[in-house]
Each structure stands twice: as C-alpha cells, then as structure tokens.
Amino acid sequence: xxxxxxxxxxxxxxxxxxxPLILIFFIFYFLLIRPQHKKQKEHQNLLGELKKNDxxxxxxxxxxxxxxxxxxxxxLKVDDEVKFLIxxxxxxxxxx
Numbered sequence: 326x327x328x329x330x331x332x333x334x335x336x337x338x339x340x341x342x343x344x345p346l347i348l349i350f351f352i353f354y355f356l357l358i359r360p361q362h363k364k365q366k367e368h369q370n371l372l373g374e375l376k377k378n379d380x381x382x383x384x385x386x387x388x389x390x391x392x393x394x395x396x397x398x399x400x401l402k403v404d405d406e407v408k409f410l411i412x413x414x415x416x417x418x419x420x421x
Contacts (some may be wrong), residue, residue, distance in 0.1 A: 331369065372413050380420040383411060388420065 375381070379391045381401070392408060395399035399416070401409045 371419065372416060375413065375416065375419075382417050382420060383415045384417045385415070 328364055338421055358370060375391060375394055377394060380388070381399075382388050383401070387401070387403060387409070389401040389403040390408070391399050392402045397412050397413055401411050403409060
C-alpha cells in the first residue's frame with residue numbers, strides 16, 4: 326500500500342492579508358479625514374476671534390457688519406435699518 330505524503334500547506338501571513346486594508350485606511354486618513362479636521366479647527370478659531378465691526382459673510386451669502394457679539398449669537402447689520410440676530414456658526418468667513 327502506498328501512502329501519499331501530504332505536505333503541510335503554508336498559511337499566508339495574517340499581516341500581509343490586512344496590509345491592503347491598513348494602507349487604504351492611511352490613505353483615507355491623510356487625504357480626507359485629517360484635512361477636514363484641520364479645516365474645522367480653523368473655522369472654530371475664526372468663530373472665536375469675531376469682534377465688533379468685522380465684515381463677514383454668512384453661509385447663506387448675506388454680507389454684513391457685526392454690531393454686537395454675544396456668547397453664541399451675533400447682531401449683524403446689513404443695511405442702515407436692517408439688523409439680523411444670527412448664530413455664530415452661520416458665519417462662513419471674514420471679509421478683509
């Protein structure tokens with residue numbers, strides 16, 4: 326009787342199996358997640374630096390001058406007799 330010798334099958338390295346997933350995670354982190362966090366941090370700094378007489382643009386596209394700064398709100402002067410009370414988070418940018 327002839328017995329066939331069964332060779333042990335080499336198992337692939339588990340790190341090599343997950344290497345593509347790890348690589349994709351790092352690509353997403355450096356191309357998407359990290360820049361978004363940086364942009365969000367810059368926007369939070371911008372909101373913290375708002376002061377009276379700054380010219381701003383809201384996320385809705387309204388241009389105006391800050392008349393009063395409260396904790397979470399701003400009084401925005403749009404025209405001589407037109408003022409809005411807006412949330413600070415509605416500020417898109419400061420016009421220089």
